[in-house]
Amino acid sequence: MTTDKTQTYRDLAARGKYRRLYTHLCSLQTHEWRATFREIESTLGFQLPASARLYRPWWGNQRLGSGHSQALAWNIAGWETAEVDMDAETLILRRTRPPPHPTLDLDHVLPVHSAGAWPEGLSLRREDIYEDRL
Numbered sequence: 001m002t003t004d005k006t007q008t009y010r011d012l013a014a015r016g017k018y019r020r021l022y023t024h025l026c027s028l029q030t031h032e033w034r035a036t037f038r039e040i041e042s043t044l045g046f047q048l049p050a051s052a053r054l055y056r057p058w059w060g061n062q063r064l065g066s067g068h069s070q071a072l073a074w075n076i077a078g079w080e081t082a083e084v085d086m087d088a089e090t091l092i093l094r095r096t097r098p099p100p101h102p103t104l105d106l107d108h109v110l111p112v113h114s115a116g117a118w119p120e121g122l123s124l125r126r127e128d129i130y131e132d133r134l
């Protein structure tokens with residue numbers, strides 16, 4: 001699959017109905033997330049459809065580019081479903097790719113420190129710097 005296609009799927013997941021699940025999974029730094037259906041609903045901000053509680057295939061992992069929007073959300077985020085317990089309404093989501101390295105903020109790594117006030121009499125004018133060389 002080309003990078004352009006992957007980026008297109010990433011954009012679809014980031015804009016789609018399950019975008020909050022996609023974003024949540026992208027932000028996790030763990031390799032496994034044990035969740036209840038209610039926790040997933042809390043993450044999504046809406047209730048799962050009835051089919052999620054009635055049909056195990058709703059939680060199925062699918063090839064990228066085919067299938068349902070919920071599967072695209074976890075798949076493109078680098079996760080897959082496992083151990084779906086329909087009676088207990090729980091599942092495990094496992095990483096299929098290593099977590100991305102967190103982006104570092106340069107101001108956090110190298111914080112800006114004030115050197116204090118500009119010393120009196122200090123000048124960066126060319127004439128002052130090279131006055132003794134003339």
